[in-house]
Each structure stands twice: as C-alpha cells, then as structure tokens.
Amino acid sequence: MLIIPGHGVDLVKIGDRRSDVEERVGPPHHGPGGERAVYDTSPMLVVTYAEDDTVELVEISYSGEGGDAEAHYAGVQLTHRFLDDVVADLQALGYTSTPSDIGHDFHAGFAVWSMRSLWAGDLDPAAGEDDRRAVAEGVSVAPYAHLSGAEEEPSDRP
Structure with a gap:
C-alpha cells in the first residue's frame, strides 16, 4: 500500500468524511x-476521526507478508523491516525526520514506528534473544505538525 505523505493512502485521505470512507472501504470491524x-x-x-467525523490521521499496520502487502513510499518498504534500515533508506533519499519515543x-x-510487539527474530532467524533491533510495525500519515505537535510545517521535499 503506497502512502501519500501528509494526506493518507488512496483509500482514505485526511479530510475525508467517515461516510465516504465506509462507502469505499466498508464498515470498520472495530x-x-x-x-x-x-x-x-x-x-x-x-483511522482517527475528528469531532466533525472527518479523517485526521491514517495508520497502516504491517501485514507480515512482505513485499507489496506492506506500506511503501518512494520505493522503500516501510513496514515489516528493521526500523533503522527504513530510516536509513529514507534519509539516503533526502527525507529528514525527528526521533520520537517509538520511531521517527x-x-x-x-511517521514510521515500532511498539516492539515484534522482535528481531521475526525478520532475522539468526537473531539472538537479546537482539534489540526494532521492527517497523506501522506508519502514521498526517501533516508533520499533527504527528510531532510542532507549531509549523518544515519543508522536506528532496
């Protein structure tokens, strides 16, 4: 699933009405x-909705299937990979970030993040029990100010 930074994904975009989302995607199962x-x-x-029932945040979780079944952006697989590798690949393309308590x-x-529900052994069979590499489990899509709580939007267009 391809993300659209600051906007969402093809199925659900920031500002969409709940009724429109459910018409396209179906009712939520939770x-x-x-x-x-x-x-x-x-x-x-x-999907997180604002009080007026419009989308304010879109989150994509890992599928665990790899490849096209995961979230992607700019040719980079964002989920179900080691978080540090995802960040390094994006930074090599010129994308900048700020660290958060769960990711970047x-x-x-x-934002790309890990709640640490997966461990390194889920991706690397040779990983030891003490391997602390975080696995990217999800992506949140919204304007940077919403994600970080920042006052203003910085420019980040490589």
Whole structure:
C-alpha cells in the first residue's frame, strides 16, 4: 500500500468524511462510530476521526507478508523491516525526520514506528534473544505538525 505523505493512502485521505470512507472501504470491524476505527484491509488501516467525523490521521499496520502487502513510499518498504534500515533508506533519499519515543516523524508528513510487539527474530532467524533491533510495525500519515505537535510545517521535499 503506497502512502501519500501528509494526506493518507488512496483509500482514505485526511479530510475525508467517515461516510465516504465506509462507502469505499466498508464498515470498520472495530470501533464503529468512535474516534478510532479499524478497517479490515490488507494491510489493516486504523483511522482517527475528528469531532466533525472527518479523517485526521491514517495508520497502516504491517501485514507480515512482505513485499507489496506492506506500506511503501518512494520505493522503500516501510513496514515489516528493521526500523533503522527504513530510516536509513529514507534519509539516503533526502527525507529528514525527528526521533520520537517509538520511531521517527518525517517532515514530509508521515511517521514510521515500532511498539516492539515484534522482535528481531521475526525478520532475522539468526537473531539472538537479546537482539534489540526494532521492527517497523506501522506508519502514521498526517501533516508533520499533527504527528510531532510542532507549531509549523518544515519543508522536506528532496
């Protein structure tokens, strides 16, 4: 699933109305009518709605299948890879970020993160039990200011 930084994905974009999202994607399998709704897509989408029932945040979780079944941007697989490798690949393309407590917020309008529910052995069979490499488990898409709490949007267009 290809992300659109600062905007979402093809199926769900920031500012879409809940009724339009559910017309395209179907009803959520968790959280109907609530602030956060989980949609049964592949990979799974988690959408946060504002009080006016418009999309304010789109999250894409890892599928675990790899390849095209994962979130991508600029030719980089964003999920179900080691987080440090994802960040290094994006930085090599000129994308800048700020670290967060769970990953990196990219100025372009997305964050890559790990809740550490996966461990290095899920990707690398040779990983030892003490291997602390974080696995990228999800991507959040919204304007950088929303992701980071920053006052203004920096420019990040390589």
